[in-house]
Amino acid sequence: MGDIVVIGAGFAGLEAVRVFSRHRKTLGGRRIILIDAKRTFDFLPILPDFVGGRIARDHAVLDVAEYLERLGVNFENGEVASVDMAAREVRLKDGHALGYEYLLVCCGSVTNFYGASEIEKRALKLDSADDAAMIQNTVVTYPQKSFLIVGGGYTGIEIATNIARLLKRRGTRKYSIHVVERQEDILMALPEWMRDYCRINLCRLRIQLHAGVSISQLTENGVTLSNGLRVDDCLLIWAAGVQTPGFVRRLPCEQDPQGRLKVDRTLSFSEGAFAAGDAASFVKKGRVLRMAIQFSLNEGHLAAENILRLCAGRKKLKVYRPLDLGYLVPMANFRACGTVLRVPVRGFAGWVLHYIMCIYRSLTLRHRLGIVSDILFR
Ligand SMILES: Cc1cc2nc3c(=O)[nH]c(=O)nc-3n(C[C@H](O)[C@H](O)[C@H](O)COP(=O)(O)OP(=O)(O)OC[C@H]3O[C@@H](n4cnc5c(N)ncnc54)[C@H](O)[C@@H]3O)c2cc1C
Numbered sequence: 001m002g003d004i005v006v007i008g009a010g011f012a013g014l015e016a017v018r019v020f021s022r023h024r025k026t027l028g029g030r031r032i033i034l035i036d037a038k039r040t041f042d043f044l045p046i047l048p049d050f051v052g053g054r055i056a057r058d059h060a061v062l063d064v065a066e067y068l069e070r071l072g073v074n075f076e077n078g079e080v081a082s083v084d085m086a087a088r089e090v091r092l093k094d095g096h097a098l099g100y101e102y103l104l105v106c107c108g109s110v111t112n113f114y115g116a117s118e119i120e121k122r123a124l125k126l127d128s129a130d131d132a133a134m135i136q137n138t139v140v141t142y143p144q145k146s147f148l149i150v151g152g153g154y155t156g157i158e159i160a161t162n163i164a165r166l167l168k169r170r171g172t173r174k175y176s177i178h179v180v181e182r183q184e185d186i187l188m189a190l191p192e193w194m195r196d197y198c199r200i201n202l203c204r205l206r207i208q209l210h211a212g213v214s215i216s217q218l219t220e221n222g223v224t225l226s227n228g229l230r231v232d233d234c235l236l237i238w239a240a241g242v243q244t245p246g247f248v249r250r251l252p253c254e255q256d257p258q259g260r261l262k263v264d265r266t267l268s269f270s271e272g273a274f275a276a277g278d279a280a281s282f283v284k285k286g287r288v289l290r291m292a293i294q295f296s297l298n299e300g301h302l303a304a305e306n307i308l309r310l311c312a313g314r315k316k317l318k319v320y321r322p323l324d325l326g327y328l329v330p331m332a333n334f335r336a337c338g339t340v341l342r343v344p345v346r347g348f349a350g351w352v353l354h355y356i357m358c359i360y361r362s363l364t365l366r367h368r369l370g371i372v373s374d375i376l377f378r
Contacts, residue, residue, distance in 0.1 A: 002101030012277030052162030152181030
């Protein structure tokens with residue numbers, strides 16, 4: 001009998017260990033070990049608001065060790081470098097190795113620079129609360145007040161609108177914000193009315209959109225775009241795609257183009273190994289589920305239940321049946337658009353619904369109250 005190792009203290013990983021901690025008897029003495037490279041759980045959906053100054057850092061992060069202590073779960077603070085599936089061993093960057101009987105991979109996703117190493121060296125990204133703090137600090141101190149965000153997906157749009165908010169609140173009058181999107185429009189996966197809504201709102205915030213355009217050259221402090229436009233002395237922020245961390249992409253298991261592990265209906269990708277959240281590629285009606293909190297939480301829960309079944313010697317595992325509650329694109333000027341329970345939502349109502357989701361999904365009462373007070377008073 002060995003340990004249960006969970007990689008990643010994000011939405012899926014923390015949900016899984018909560019389930020394990022409630023079923024100690026079924027674990028039969030097995031230890032639960034949660035590994036994370038960070039010491040905090042970062043509540044990703046409100047990081048753009050942290051950039052914009054609406055939400056305080058303290059209400060966007062949670063101390064993982066403290067939280068796990070209450071659940072009676074062991075925390076290993078370290079970065080996973082590789083997993084030896086045959087030897088059932090997880091190896092950390094510092095050389096430390098942990099054996100496992102059951103493995104649950106919940107390591108989420110990280111920014112993908114698509115091998116553009118020069119851009120990676122120069123650009124900021126938004127993967128963590130530290131990244132959000134770095135963007136906020138750099139924006140307020142950046143002398144030229146020219147900002148170029150690459151990627152017109154959810155994250156790029158949210159960052160751009162929050163930089164606009166931050167600058168406005170600080171009384172900055174002269175600035176330029178650019179969003180560069182390689183495809184012919186922003187948010188290409190979304191219906192046309194939502195794209196129209198977001199485009200109009202970006203225009204309202206004086207954010208310049210360059211669709212069907214990519215970076216063709218990096219200049220000393222700026223960029224030249226493929227349409228010939230030069231944006232000099234700008235701060236570059238990269239939000240043009242994500243992929244799973246390197247150790248997942250190196251696993252000898254089937255993956256999709258983003259390096260997400262192809263899981264079966266029970267969320268298993270190999271014997272005794274499961275994946276949940278952004279790290280898992282689950283196909284429903286021919287389409288891979290998008291990366292979202294609701295799926296991460298449900299998958300973390302179900303994967304833990306299936307591991308518990310295996311611990312109890314049961315052969316029949318639960319099948320994952322995802323239910324899509326909808327999605328929203330929140331923007332910093334009290335506007336959002338999306339669908340909730342298949343009903344189209346836009347404007348202030350959508351913005352409020354986004355924060356209701358954040359408050360509901362927050363892990364502690366302190367965080368919930370903190371978010372409410374930030375929204376009302378910051
Ligand atoms: C800016 C932003 C805004 C978003 N807004 C929304 C939203 O409004 N609604 C929504 O539904 N979804 C939103 N998402 C997506 C959502 O946050 C993700 O789908 C969700 O966080 C995935 O959960 P997870 O548990 O799979 O991974 P995460 O929550 O990302 O957690 C992964 C954990 O694994 C750890 N980890 C990674 N690699 C290693 C390693 N090698 N070794 C050790 N630990 C490692 C990380 O440190 C992290 O703590 C947003 C994402 C971002 C980036």
